[in-house]
Amino acid sequence: MYCNHTRTTRGVAIVALALLLVGATTAFAGGAAQQPAAAVDFNATGFPITNQPTTLKVFFGLLPEQTVPLNRMTIVRQIQERTNVEIDWVTAPANDMDTRINLMFASGDLPDMFLEGLSVPQAFAYAAQGLVRPIDELLEQYAPTITGFIDTTPGLREVLTSPDGRIYSTFNFGNAYHQDLGNMLYINREWLAAVGREIPTTLDEYYEILQLFKSRDLNGTGSAADQIPLSLVFYTRNVNWSDLGFFGSFGVQMDQGADFFAVENDRVVWEPATEGFKNTIAWLNKLHREGLLDPEAYIQDRGQMQAKGNQVPPIFGSYVSWFSINVAGQNGRFYDIVGPLEGPDGHRMANWHPRAMMNGGRGVIPTSSNKAEIAIRWLDHIYEPEINIQMAYGAFGEGVEKTADGTYRILPPPEGVSAELHRMTASPHHPPMTFPQVLTTEDPQHFQDKDRAKRELFLPYLPVDRALPVFYLTQADQEQFDAIFPDLLSYMQQKWAEWVTNGRIDQEWAEYLRRLDQMGLPQAIAIQQRGLDNLRSR
Known part of the structure; x- marks a missing residue:
């Protein structure tokens, strides 16, 4: 999976008043960077970064398959040897980074750098509280690679620059043309041929195929009982292996990166409170009732789904994944991609998250760190393209090969190991x-x-x-939104999983909407609308 990870943001947009930062940034306004501790003998250029060994505390989110300690990986050790900087990794589950980050800021126990986990507006919001420092001057002094990308990539400086004109984070590029389309539905082409069907283009066609996958012995085991027509996981466990792609057949985008807010007829809506959401959940419940959906879909984790997907002979008729191999390993070669399916009312919409192609929020440095220059130099090194590809796939000879013609080739995994698992044990997998x-x-x-x-x-x-664009909110609006939205999201997630597995969405929908209103949904939507209106009025 190449993700810009699978997490719930604390808000699409955060504090916007530049004057809020006057007090927080005065110490940095003159351009003189705070000197690192003399004891480590810092070098502004070249290697090592410090003449004496030093430790940098860096926050990073881990996927469940990342079980090998990062400092045991060849590429991480090579970087440490070159820079003389050892990383003390402060980690959290990738799907729950927010919780850990909130606790760290609340307690004041902060790392030297957040390699990920924040957005550009979130970094700005913490800067407004004096907790995060601007890094634009540090980048100019110590980070030629990062600065080169900012200067030569159209639109990147604008993405990173906060309303006060300063930069508080670095960036991530989508590492493939398809980066903004995480969810894809894969279907077993051999099973399709066996039932005399082609890849479906409508929801009705797909439903009929699922029924055939359930009723016929297609994997040669003598019974259809072991076959699972459709498997997925709940989006909180992995957004890219989830049911989010089906909502487009009912007219809703469900962009998790935008907290499920969208723009409809120039007005902000929260899609989990729309008829399209309701109708999608009802359809998924129909699949669950009829045994067409994996009965463990909303309780299983990634590892459990992968174990099923790798069974020989295959037991999945279809499944949702980033790549076919992520879930099914070597079985992935039997599956083809299904495009967006046309729904009963003619809706046909891709589950699109445009922020994934180019976004900020990396390399955020708290003001509490006295190693900002060291952190920026180390960060700039891992942005160097040849280092970067090894941080994503593994060291040369392990995960990547540089050929004589200058092409970089991703090496195949060892026998019996999936490409995704090999990548997660050979590299940090998802650096900037x-x-x-x-x-x-x-x-x-x-x-x-x-x-x-x-x-x-x-x-x-x-x-x-x-698609909802990124924008900033006033401090008052952001504080009100932060007080409202987490409870709304939690309640919605609870009902989502409950309705798919137990039904009763029609009977409970009115009460659900009433509860959302009671919990502050109208205020949350109004806040997002003001942010959008302010953006459009510039």
């Missing part, structure tokens, strides 16, 4: 990505398949006009 912009890579087949699917199947159905 830069290599796609400047390196010629020989993409593996699953990359090529997904890029082709985007061009041929998904581009006509991107909900461009529905």
Whole structure:
């Protein structure tokens, strides 16, 4: 999975009044960077970064499969040897980084740098409280690689610059053309041929195929009982293996990166409170009742789904994943991508999250750190494209090969190990990505398949006009939104999983909407609307 990870943001937009930062940034306004501790003998250029060994405390989110300690990985050890900087990794589950970050800021026990976990507006909000420092001057002094990308990539400086004109975080590039389309539905082509069907283009066709997958022995075990027509996980466990792609058949985008807010007829809506959401959940419950959906879909984790997907012979008729191999390993070669499915009312919309192609929020440095210069130099090193591709796939000879013609080739995994698991044990997997912009890579087949699917199947159905842009809120609005939204989200998630597995959405829908209103949904929508209106009035 190449993700800009699978997490719930604390808000699409955060504090916007530049004058709030006057007090917080006065110490940095003169341009003189705070000197690192003399004891480590800092070098402004070249290697090592420090003449004496030093430790940098860095926050990073881990996926469940990342079980090998990061400092045991060859590429991480090589960077440590080159820089003389050892990383003390402060980690949290990738799908729950917010909780850990909130606790750290509340307690004051902060790392030297957040390698991920924050957005540009969130970094600005913490800066307004004096907790995060601007880094633009540090970048100019110590980070030629990062500065080069900012200067030469159209729109990147604008993405990173906060309303006060300062930069508080670095960036991530989508590491593939398809980065903004995480969820894709994969279907077993051999099973399709056996039942005399082609890849579906409508929800009704897909439903009929699922019924056939349930009723016929298609994997040769003598019974259809072991076959699972459709498998997925709940989006809180992995957004890219979830049911989010089905909502577009009922007219809702469900962009988790935007906290499920969208724009409809120039007005902000929260899609979990729409008829499209309701109708999708009812359809998923129908699949669950009829045994067409994995009965463990909303309680299983990634590892459990992968164990099923790797069974021989295959037991999945279809499943949701980033790449086919993520869930099914070697079985992935039997599956083809299904494009957006047309729903009963003619809706056909891709589950699109545009922020994934180019976003900020990386390399955030708290004001409490006295190692900001060291952190920026270490960060700049991992942005170097040749280092970056190894941080994403593994060291040269383990995960990546540089060929004589200058092409970088992703190496196949060891026998019996999936490509995704190998990547997660050989590299940090999802550092800030830069290599796609400047390196010629020989993409593996699953990359090529997904890029082709985007061009041929998904581009006509991107909900461009529905996507909520990134914007900033006033401090008062942000504080009110932060007080309201977490409870709304938690309640919605509870009902979502409950309704798919137990039904009763029709009977309980009115009470659900009443509870959302009672919990502050109208105020949350109004806050987002003001932010959008302010953005459009500039």
